[in-house]
Amino acid sequence: xxxxxxxxxxxxxxxxxxxxxxxxxxxxxxxxxxxxxxxxxxxxxxxxxxxxxxxxxxxxxxxxxxxxxxxxxxxxxxxxxxxxxxxxxxxxxxxxxxxxxxxxxxxxxxxxxxxxxxxxxxxxxxxxxxxxxxxxxxxxxxxxxxxxxxxxxxxxxxxxxxxxxxxxxxxxxxxxxxxxxxxxxxxx
Numbered sequence: 001x002x003x004x005x006x007x008x009x010x011x012x013x014x015x016x017x018x019x020x021x022x023x024x025x026x027x028x029x030x031x032x033x034x035x036x037x038x039x040x041x042x043x044x045x046x047x048x049x050x051x052x053x054x055x056x057x058x059x060x061x062x063x064x065x066x067x068x069x070x071x072x073x074x075x076x077x078x079x080x081x082x083x084x085x086x087x088x089x090x091x092x093x094x095x096x097x098x099x100x101x102x103x104x105x106x107x108x109x110x111x112x113x114x115x116x117x118x119x120x121x122x123x124x125x126x127x128x129x130x131x132x133x134x135x136x137x138x139x140x141x142x143x144x145x146x147x148x149x150x151x152x153x154x155x156x157x158x159x160x161x162x163x164x165x166x167x168x169x170x171x172x173x174x175x176x177x178x179x180x181x182x183x184x185x186x187x188x
Contacts, residue, residue: 083097083127084096085110085120085126086126093186095128
């Protein structure tokens, strides 16, 4: 019966005479490939290197063209413009105001509602659309007090004017599951 040590000695590469031949063959193969690569570099001329560089730049320009195919520049934001900025932790959009443009490209200095000034990239800033606020004013002359002499007029004057502003009808999209999609609250 063979002991575990004897079994391990048979599997060890130093005990296997064929392993030395395999290692020598691998070393010769490695040396041949290195020589072939070195001879390739020696045989190249300056023109071939320039052609290779030209092909490389052409390939890079072509791939850059396809990468930027649907890219578009974001419009500039003016100082003092009201914007929304994305909080990186909560991923919510917070109202802010642009103070100025920063030195780095596409960066702006913004001031939060709390008075804190931050530098934000243009990708994390969304311009706030100009909201038209409808204010309902009721002239004081139109409100009359009812008198006993005109009961019909008294009934009409007791009706309070509708002080709620008229909101425009919002367009909603409907999906095939019939759930209505409203625009975000900040755009309403």
